[in-house]
Amino acid sequence: MQFVPFPQSRALRSFLILFCSVAFAFIETHAAENPNILLLVVDDMRTSTGSYRHPDVSTPHIDKLASQSVVFNRAYVNIPVCGASRASFMTGVRPTVNRFINFKSRADEDLPRAVTLPQHFKSQGYHTVSNGKVFHFAADSNNKSWSESAWLPNVSVDKGYTESVKKFRKKTNNLDYGPWYESADVDDLAYFDGQVAKKTLEDLRRLSQQDKPFFLAAGFYSPHLPFYSPKKYYDLYDINALSLAPDRKRPTNAPNALIDSREIGLYHFMGVEFNSDNFHRLTRHAYYASVSYTDQMIGHILCELEDLGLRENTIVVLVSDHGFNLGEHNFWGKHKLLEDAVRVPLMISAPGMPENQLTMAMVELVDLYPTLSELAGIQLPQNIVAQLHGKSFADVVEKPYLPGKEYIVTRYKNGESIRSKRFALTEYSVGNNKQYMFFDHQVDPLESVNVYSKQEYQKDIEYLQQKLAEELARSK
Numbered sequence: 001m002q003f004v005p006f007p008q009s010r011a012l013r014s015f016l017i018l019f020c021s022v023a024f025a026f027i028e029t030h031a032a033e034n035p036n037i038l039l040l041v042v043d044d045m046r047t048s049t050g051s052y053r054h055p056d057v058s059t060p061h062i063d064k065l066a067s068q069s070v071v072f073n074r075a076y077v078n079i080p081v082c083g084a085s086r087a088s089f090m091t092g093v094r095p096t097v098n099r100f101i102n103f104k105s106r107a108d109e110d111l112p113r114a115v116t117l118p119q120h121f122k123s124q125g126y127h128t129v130s131n132g133k134v135f136h137f138a139a140d141s142n143n144k145s146w147s148e149s150a151w152l153p154n155v156s157v158d159k160g161y162t163e164s165v166k167k168f169r170k171k172t173n174n175l176d177y178g179p180w181y182e183s184a185d186v187d188d189l190a191y192f193d194g195q196v197a198k199k200t201l202e203d204l205r206r207l208s209q210q211d212k213p214f215f216l217a218a219g220f221y222s223p224h225l226p227f228y229s230p231k232k233y234y235d236l237y238d239i240n241a242l243s244l245a246p247d248r249k250r251p252t253n254a255p256n257a258l259i260d261s262r263e264i265g266l267y268h269f270m271g272v273e274f275n276s277d278n279f280h281r282l283t284r285h286a287y288y289a290s291v292s293y294t295d296q297m298i299g300h301i302l303c304e305l306e307d308l309g310l311r312e313n314t315i316v317v318l319v320s321d322h323g324f325n326l327g328e329h330n331f332w333g334k335h336k337l338l339e340d341a342v343r344v345p346l347m348i349s350a351p352g353m354p355e356n357q358l359t360m361a362m363v364e365l366v367d368l369y370p371t372l373s374e375l376a377g378i379q380l381p382q383n384i385v386a387q388l389h390g391k392s393f394a395d396v397v398e399k400p401y402l403p404g405k406e407y408i409v410t411r412y413k414n415g416e417s418i419r420s421k422r423f424a425l426t427e428y429s430v431g432n433n434k435q436y437m438f439f440d441h442q443v444d445p446l447e448s449v450n451v452y453s454k455q456e457y458q459k460d461i462e463y464l465q466q467k468l469a470e471e472l473a474r475s476k
């Protein structure tokens with residue numbers, strides 16, 4: 001990627017950074033005490049990175065960040081759909097059947113009085129900036145959250161460059177969709193995420209000169225559908241060497257209420273048979289290429305952070321808004337309460353905190369708000385404490401061997417889930433009836449068999465049902 005180089009020499013830059021550091025020490029001690037926040041939000045990215053020991057995916061930059069971070073092996077979203085998940089974790093408030101329900105959900109509509117996470121940091125003296133897809137809609141909570149209006153690239157997320165994008169079009173609900181993937185020989189800056197990285201580099205240079213800490217959020221669209229990324233990221237992979245989903249059957253005894261996302265079906269499959277081996281292979285290839293593209297963009301940003309001398313005083317957080325089925329059970333995408341759709345990558349690299357640690361502590365994304373506040377040394381006033389459903393896991397960042405939560409809750413549409421370290425229970429409301437799904441991850445990590453009706457689990461199920469009811473009552 002051709003980014004605008006620094007106008008000064010490296011030596012002069014170092015001098016300026018040193019000079020600024022000394023000047024800040026006299027002007028504003030607050031700035032030295034409160035670290036910057038760099039929040040990297042990736043869209044639809046499951047734990048397919050090298051740092052989660054995925055055998056196929058090439059993510060050198062995220063892996064490097066992982067080596068400097070506490071990596072959460074069991075971080076879960078509260079709802080597996082874009083807008084609702086973002087509105088939820090950006091306010092620290094759980095979704096309900098009436099609040100934060102779908103991709104269009106907005107925090108400022110569903111919960112207008114909520115103090116958003118960046119708004120809180122802004123009120124504590126931070127300069128807050130949003131680039132790309134942070135809230136689902138840039139206008140959501142814009143004025144109160146950000147010191148500068150939320151910025152979006154002038155490139156549509158489904159802008160394609162190949163003949164196939166022009167040729168293969170599909171109309172669904174009066175909307176026009178192209179193919180589900182594209183491999184075009186174009187520059188990184190051709191797509192949304194290259195532009196987000198470029199703007200974020202420019203902002204880092206600018207914000208490094210300010211006398212207050214920053215909260216800079218960069219939101220990447222890849223690997224969201226459609227999977228459009230430059231060809232060079234496809235070329236990182238030998239498509240025939242990619243492993244396919246280990247279990248492509250619907251879970252045995254799954255309730256009817258378990259249904260797949262319809263999102264991928266909006267796109268044109270260019271004559272490839274849905275759920276054929278070829279479809280699985282092409283889709284995994286395209287998804288991984290999109291992940292590698294975002295990885296490279298994140299690499300540019302993290303390099304710049306280091307070059308500017310900001311790394312030591314910046315908390316870097318990488319998170320996704322939900323996971324993604326990549327052919328498991330022949331399912332694709334989010335919108336369901338299965339492990340692959342609700343588990344997300346989460347890593348936190350904070351000054352003075354452990355590095356290169358994998359924690360098994362369970363956390364949920366509503367916990368991020370109080371955690372970042374605590375790590376940054378910012379007090380939570382009573383009105384915000386009353387708003388939040390999450391609990392700070394700063395103690396886990398400090399001591400990754402701590403156990404974290406006993407269970408977490410996730411919901412989607414008519415389903416409410418609770419997950420403990422071993423089990424996952426989901427209750428679906430269908431009319432006046434309930435349907436249930438229960439997995440024992442200790443013997444069935446792929447969630448292949450619903451064992452809700454097995455006698456041996458009845459005590460565990462009753463216990464989790466009681467805890468689920470308590471959690472739902474607490475987070476109304």
Ligand SMILES: [Ca+2]
Nearest residue numbers: 043044082321
């Ligand atoms: Ca998403």
